[in-house]
Structures are given as structure tokens and as C-alpha cells.
Amino acid sequence: MSDKFFLLxxxxxxxxxxxxxxxxxxxxxxxxxxxxxxxxxxxxxxPDDLKNADTQIILGNAYHLYIRxxxxxxxxxxxxxxxxxxxxxxxxxxGGYQVFSLAKMREIDxxxxxxxxHVDGTKHRFxxxxxxNVERTIGADIIMAFDDCAPYPSSLDYLSEAERxxxxxxxxxxxxFESSEPLYGYRQFLFGIVQGxxxxxxxxxxAEKIVSLDFDGYAVGGLAVxxxxxxxxxxCEFNASLLPKDKPRYxxxxxxxxxxxxxxxxxxxxxxxxxxTRNGRKGTVYTKAGKLNLNNSTYKMDEDPIExxxxxxxxxxxxxxxxxHLFKMNETLAGRAATIHNLHYFNALMSEMRKAIxxxxxxxFRDEFYLMRGNKK
Amino acid sequence: MSDKFFLLxxxxxxxxxxxxxxxxxxxxxxxxxxxxxxxxxxxxxxPDDLKNADTQIILGNAYHLYIRxxxxxxxxxxxxxxxxxxxxxxxxxxGGYQVFSLAKMREIDxxxxxxxxHVDGTKHRFxxxxxxNVERTIGADIIMAFDDCAPYPSSLDYLSEAERxxxxxxxxxxxxFESSEPLYGYRQFLFGIVQGxxxxxxxxxxAEKIVSLDFDGYAVGGLAVxxxxxxxxxxCEFNASLLPKDKPRYxxxxxxxxxxxxxxxxxxxxxxxxxxTRNGRKGTVYTKAGKLNLNNSTYKMDEDPIExxxxxxxxxxxxxxxxxHLFKMNETLAGRAATIHNLHYFNALMSEMRKAIxxxxxxxFRDEFYLMRGNKK
Numbered sequence: 178m179s180d181k182f183f184l185l186x187x188x189x190x191x192x193x194x195x196x197x198x199x200x201x202x203x204x205x206x207x208x209x210x211x212x213x214x215x216x217x218x219x220x221x222x223x224p225d226d227l228k229n230a231d232t233q234i235i236l237g238n239a240y241h242l243y244i245r246x247x248x249x250x251x252x253x254x255x256x257x258x259x260x261x262x263x264x265x266x267x268x269x270x271x272g273g274y275q276v277f278s279l280a281k282m283r284e285i286d287x288x289x290x291x292x293x294x295h296v297d298g299t300k301h302r303f304x305x306x307x308x309x310n311v312e313r314t315i316g317a318d319i320i321m322a323f324d325d326c327a328p329y330p331s332s333l334d335y336l337s338e339a340e341r342x343x344x345x346x347x348x349x350x351x352x353x354f355e356s357s358e359p360l361y362g363y364r365q366f367l368f369g370i371v372q373g374x375x376x377x378x379x380x381x382x383x384a385e386k387i388v389s390l391d392f393d394g395y396a397v398g399g400l401a402v403x404x405x406x407x408x409x410x411x412x413c414e415f416n417a418s419l420l421p422k423d424k425p426r427y428x429x430x431x432x433x434x435x436x437x438x439x440x441x442x443x444x445x446x447x448x449x450x451x452x453x454t455r456n457g458r459k460g461t462v463y464t465k466a467g468k469l470n471l472n473n474s475t476y477k478m479d480e481d482p483i484e485x486x487x488x489x490x491x492x493x494x495x496x497x498x499x500x501x502h503l504f505k506m507n508e509t510l511a512g513r514a515a516t517i518h519n520l521h522y523f524n525a526l527m528s529e530m531r532k533a534i535x536x537x538x539x540x541x542f543r544d545e546f547y548l549m550r551g552n553k554k
Numbered sequence: 555m556s557d558k559f560f561l562l563x564x565x566x567x568x569x570x571x572x573x574x575x576x577x578x579x580x581x582x583x584x585x586x587x588x589x590x591x592x593x594x595x596x597x598x599x600x601p602d603d604l605k606n607a608d609t610q611i612i613l614g615n616a617y618h619l620y621i622r623x624x625x626x627x628x629x630x631x632x633x634x635x636x637x638x639x640x641x642x643x644x645x646x647x648x649g650g651y652q653v654f655s656l657a658k659m660r661e662i663d664x665x666x667x668x669x670x671x672h673v674d675g676t677k678h679r680f681x682x683x684x685x686x687n688v689e690r691t692i693g694a695d696i697i698m699a700f701d702d703c704a705p706y707p708s709s710l711d712y713l714s715e716a717e718r719x720x721x722x723x724x725x726x727x728x729x730x731f732e733s734s735e736p737l738y739g740y741r742q743f744l745f746g747i748v749q750g751x752x753x754x755x756x757x758x759x760x761a762e763k764i765v766s767l768d769f770d771g772y773a774v775g776g777l778a779v780x781x782x783x784x785x786x787x788x789x790c791e792f793n794a795s796l797l798p799k800d801k802p803r804y805x806x807x808x809x810x811x812x813x814x815x816x817x818x819x820x821x822x823x824x825x826x827x828x829x830x831t832r833n834g835r836k837g838t839v840y841t842k843a844g845k846l847n848l849n850n851s852t853y854k855m856d857e858d859p860i861e862x863x864x865x866x867x868x869x870x871x872x873x874x875x876x877x878x879h880l881f882k883m884n885e886t887l888a889g890r891a892a893t894i895h896n897l898h899y900f901n902a903l904m905s906e907m908r909k910a911i912x913x914x915x916x917x918x919f920r921d922e923f924y925l926m927r928g929n930k931k
Contacts, residue, residue: 253855262872480632494602508593
């Protein structure tokens with residue numbers, strides 16, 4: 178993808194990067210955050226809500242979409258963009274993580290995984306080439322190779338096996354991808370995933386094999402699965418240093434605002450996480466001063482918006498007092514309004530980091546970020 | 555309210571009417587439909603969604619708002635309009651119906667009702683003057699007198715008692731209203747409610763007493779509580795004929811599209827009902843050809859919107875196939891999209907009736923309405 182990804186500025190040789198990734202559904206300015214729309218909808222939001230929150234790209238999940246509504250439906254409806262009414266970029270995760278975390282009775286062999294789904298226990302088999310076909314049919318702009326994502330903690334033996342399978346499946350994925358065509362008239366990019374858990378030697382081995390296959394971009398997988406924060410940061414930095422500079426780097430499943438800052442500082446360009454959406458639906462909202470819980474009785478008669486200088490539609494329309502009332506009444510408008518605010522906050526954070534990197538002020542931005550939160554994480 | 559309500563056209567001496575009601579939060583073109591926002595939010599919708607669906611006025615409930623968030627909160631937040639971020643007209647029901655249908659262990663006496671609420675069983679006492687204070691504090695543009703709404707079926711004795719109490723409470727309500735001032739700088743209108751169940755003599759007696767108190771408008775209460783449709787229509791027509799022509803007439807708790815047409819034909823100007831919102835959240839949507847259920851597997855791969863020539867934001871954005879998928883996944887966007895469509899349909903129906911009345915074509919409109927549905931109700 179070096180013809181489609183341009184690095185505009187780097188903070189330091191191994192530090193924060195600002196870039197732009199060109200897809201046929203529009204540009205993605207990096208660093209970028211991708212809200213999670215597992216089943217083809219970011220929970221509680223419409224496409225217009227997503228755009229109002231300055232969302233550049235959303236993430237869908239091949240595992241979930243394969244099960245419901247199924248790829249025949251998505252194909253008949255003209256692909257995922259058309260099906261869900263979203264004309265900006267989409268990335269699909271391959272389902273590797275979900276097969277290992279959600280599915281039941283899975284049997285892994287060197288060619289793929291046989292499992293029963295989490296919905297009604299129907300038996301399925303995922304192989305790397307079959308998953309490429311699923312992701313071609315869904316039609317996201319960026320699709321992920323099928324990987325074996327080990328849980329934390331895992332034995333060295335298990336991590337080693339998972340690394341070996343991930344590399345072998347990556348080769349099959351690449352081959353299937355190259356021998357097939359996109360179905361809906363626009364180019365798809367294929368990203369490879371590096372595994373290796375918390376073992377640096379395995380990460381090194383994995384990165385070498387995956388990078389040698391020459392993907393359009395690279396994901397750091399198997400982190401943020403339960404390991405301590407300092408280990409995650411260390412491995413993120415180590416793994417990023419193993420990846421080519423001219424291609425986008427995606428840290429899967431991360432994270433909190435502080436994680437986004439720390440991992441951008443360590444050379445990551447793209448992130449996805451359910452934190453802003455899932456927490457928003459429960460009443461937790463993010464501000465420059467840290468997070469707050471709108472269910473708290475403190476806000477009962479609070480006439481101020483979530484954040485005074487926030488330009489999101491929720492802060493323009495609603496007080497914390499009204500949002501607290503809506504949360505107490507289980508009105509879905511509450512979760513929607515909090516989600517819009519949180520995505521706006523996350524997207525603004527990425528865009529402010531990008532601006533700081535370009536202006537060569539990333540470290541000052543990071544210091545200021547911590548200062549405003551009273552140095553809390 | 556004859557200084558604020560103008561009849562533009564009547565279809566026949568006792569028939570359909572087109573008018574306009576001027577409030578300090580804007581005009582209400584009648585006939586008008588009011589979506590129900592019990593707790594200060596029309597379920598699943600934001601104020602912008604309501605406006606996009608051409609909503610003129612929403613209904614809140616004094617009983618529910620008194621219990622949660624409580625009138626002290628609403629007062630401290632500057633009244634209901636400011637609290638919920640809605641700058642168009644609001645009507646509050648007095649809670650008469652709710653005290654009789656939702657509350658527990660109620661004891662009615664001639665001065666009011668003592669009851670335990672449906673949330674945590676706290677004991678409350680509602681009197682007509684106390685309810686006026688509650689509705690002054692909530693601050694809706696139109697507020698309702700506290701009434702005794704008898705269930706269906708009720709004995710003649712019970713209906714007679716309820717009629718007597720309703721009239722006595724209406725007098726106290728009027729007096730309390732006139733001896734108090736609005737709290738937020740804009741005028742409030744007080745509507746009286748006629749009761750009498752299915753007994754014409756009682757309706758006659760009730761209307762005579764209520765009308766003699768000279769309210770700003772009149773509601774037909776105690777219908778659509780379970781009685782057969784033909785009886786409802788007959789009593790609606792009879793009750794409307796007992797009301798002054800120069801004031802707005804509000805049929806409470808009605809109804810289906812067919813009920814709106816039939817009761818506009820019988821001289822009603824205003825309606826409220828949970829049908830478009832509650833049914834929408836469950837997947838039932840209204841079209842010119844009748845209603846349909848989006849959960850039906852027929853729509854799995856349906857690329858068309860709910861209604862081909864509908865201009866609502868849901869029909870502009872989503873196919874029936876995608877909405878069915880969202881309903882299956884319990885995504886709240888589904889209920890929101892269906893609710894927006896339904897309110898748009900209901901509001902358009904009212905506006906088309908209004909246009910037909912003004913053009914002296916109401917009967918043709920009614921015939922055409924039934925023709926398009928294949929003469930189904």
C-alpha cells in the first residue's frame with residue numbers, strides 16, 4: 178500500500194506518525210480511531226450520527242456478519258457499505274479473535290478452525306481462504322488475514338503454535354486474496370497480523386514472516402487481551418519497531434484515551450475499541466479532565482453539557498442533568514447521546530494528536546493531556 | 555382560547571375541521587397528532603429526530619414527571635422545554651388516567667386521590683389544585699385539568715361518580731389555574747376533560763358542566779379504553795357535537811391511522827397515542843397500503859425502503875432488509891428508524907387531512923385512504 182499510504186510527518190525515528198491512507202471510499206487521516214460496528218451498525222448510532230461525530234472509518238466483524246445476516250444477504254444487498262448505508266471506509270476483522278473468544282467447541286488444526294457459533298450452536302469451519310472469500314463478499318475497504326489470537330496468559334508452547342499457524346494462514350490468505358477480485362468495483366487492501374503474545378522473540382519471528390509476505394498494512398494482534406498496561410506498551414513499541422515505516426500500523430482492540438496517546442507515541446497509526454461506545458451506553462463519558470459517570474446523583478440538576486467547550490451535537494443539545502434522567506429512565510437516547518460525545522472526543526483526540534505531530538509538538542501535547550487530567554490515567 | 559385558536563375551514567357543520575392554534579412556542583396546525591414523551595423524551599428519539607419527522611407538539615405526563623425526575627428538578631432546570639431541549643409546543647396530561655391505571659392502592663375521595671406510585675410504592679396525594687401546581691412547574695404550553703377516568707366497562711354508578719368528581723375537580727383546577735401565574739414567562743392554556751364513559755346522558759351532563767367553566771380547549775376523555783370501535787366513534791361524534799365550535803377539541807389516547815381519519819371526520823382537532831412509537835420500536839411500520847412487520851423474513855433481502863415515495867430520513871437511508879437485520883440484532887437504531895418513519899407517516903396523514911379539508915375534499919381523501927389500503931382498517 179505504499180502507493181496509497183503517505184507518511185506526512187514522524188515525531189522521531191520510532192515515534193508518533195501522521196499520515197494519510199487513500200481508499201476508494203475516502204481518505205483516512207492517521208492516527209485514526211475506528212468505532213466498532215460488529216453487526217454492521219455502531220450500537221445506537223445511525224450513519225449520520227457517526228459522521229456528526231467526525232468518524233472516518235468503522236469496523237465490522239467478519240465472524241458476526243457471516244453468522245447474521247450471512248454473506249449471501251450482504252452480497253444480494255450489494256455489499257456492506259450499501260447494506261448499512263455508509264459511504265465512508267470500512268475495515269473488517271477476520272474473525273480470528275472471535276472464533277477464539279466467542280465460539281464454542283472449537284477444534285484447531287493446521288488448516289483452520291471448526292467451531293459451533295455462539296448464537297445457536299451451528300457448526301462452521303473457517304479456513305484462511307474461506308475467510309478471504311467472506312471478506313471479499315462483505316466488501317470492506319481494508320480486510321484482515323485470518324489469525325490465531327492466543328489468550329493471555331498462554332504457555333510459550335501455545336504462543337509458539339499460534340505464531341506458526343498465524344504465519345502459515347497469512348500466506349494462504351495472501352494467496353487467496355491475490356487470486357480473487359473485489360466484488361463491488363472498488364479496491365480492497367489486505368492487512369497481515371503479527372502475533373507472538375508477550376514473547377519478544379516470537380513477535381520478532383512473527384513480524385519477519387508476516388512482513389515478508391508484503392501486505393498492504395500490518396496489525397499488532399494479541400495485545401490488550403488482559404496483560405498489564407506496561408507490558409502492553411513495551412510490546413507495542415517493540416512490535417512497531419519491527420514493521421516497515423511506509424505502511425500503516427494497526428493496534429487491534431485498543432483502547433482508553435491514555436492508551437491511544439501512548440501507542441501513537443510508540444508508532445501506531447490505527448486503533449479500534451468498544452470503549453467509547455460500550456462505556457457510553459452505560460453512562461461513562463470522556464472529557465479533557467478525565468471520565469465521568471452520568472448516572473451519578475451529582476449530575477441530577479446539572480445544567481451544563483458533558484464538556485463546556487465541546488462542539489458535539491450532544492453537548493450542543495443536552496445537559497448532564499437531562500442525560501442523567503434519561504439514563505435513569507433507560508431511554509435509549511441517553512446511550513446514543515453519550516456515544517456520540519465519546520466518539521467525538523476520541524476522534525478529536527486523534528485529530529489533535531495528528532496536528533501536534535505535524536507541528537512537531539507531540540510531546541507538548543502529551544504533557545498537556547496529562548496535565549488537564551491532573552496526571553490521572 | 556378563541557383569541558388563540560382559529561378555525562380555517564370546516565368540512566360540514568359537525569364534520570372535519572382545519573384550524574391553527576397559536577402558542578408561544580409556535581403554531582400548531584390542526585388536525586394535529588402528538589407523539590407521547592411520557593418522561594420528557596419520545597422513546598428512542600432526539601428533538602432533532604422529532605423535528606425531522608415533522609412533529610409539531612409532543613405530550614409529556616405530569617404523573618410520570620412528578621415521580622421522576624420530580625418537579626423540583628424540572629423547576630431548577632428551567633422548565634420542561636429547557637430541560638429536554640425542545641423549543642416547540644408541549645402538552646402535559648394531568649395524570650388522571652395514570653393514577654387510575656398505573657398507581658397502586660389508590661383511595662379516591664371527593665377532594666383527590668391518595669396512591670402508591672408504580673416505581674417504588676411511595677405514597678402520594680394528588681388533588682386538582684396540587685396537579686395545577688405540578689403542571690405550572692413543568693411548564694407545558696397546554697395543561698390538562700385533573701380528572702377521574704373510569705375504566706371500560708364500568709357500572710353506571712361508577713361512571714356517574716367519576717363524572718361528578720371530574721366536574722368538581724375541573725372547577726377547582728380552573729380556580730387554581732386562574733389564581734396562579736406561569737413560571738417561565740410564556741402563557742399556558744388549560745383544557746378541561748369531558749368524561750361519562752359510554753353513557754350519552756352522562757357525556758351530555760359532563761360536557762355541559764365542563765364547558766360552562768370556559769376552558770381554553772376541551773378533551774374527550776375516557777374513550778379508547780377498551781370499548782368496541784363503533785361505540786368509540788359514535789361517542790366521539792356525540793361528544794364533539796356538545797363542544798363549542800371555536801375551541802380546540804382533543805381526543806385523548808387515539809389512535810390508529812383509521813381512527814384518526816374517522817375521528818377527524820367527527821370533529822376532533824388533536825390526538826395523542828403511543829401507537830406509532832411503541833409499535834415502531836417493535837418493528838411495525840405504517841404505509842399507505844397498511845402496516846407491515848419488519849421482523850418478517852419476507853424482508854430479509856428487501857432492498858426497498860419502508861415506503862417507496864416516503865421522504866422521511868429512515869426511508870432515505872435504510873432498506874427494509876437492513877432494518878430487519880437491525881431488529882433481529884436488537885440494535886436500537888432499528889426502533890429509532892421505524893419510529894421516525896411512523897411519526898412522519900402520522901404527521902403527514904394529519905397534514906394531508908388538513909389540506910383536504912381546506913380544499914373541501916375531505917370525503918374524497920377518506921375514500922382514497924381506504925382504497926389504497928384495499929379497504930382494510
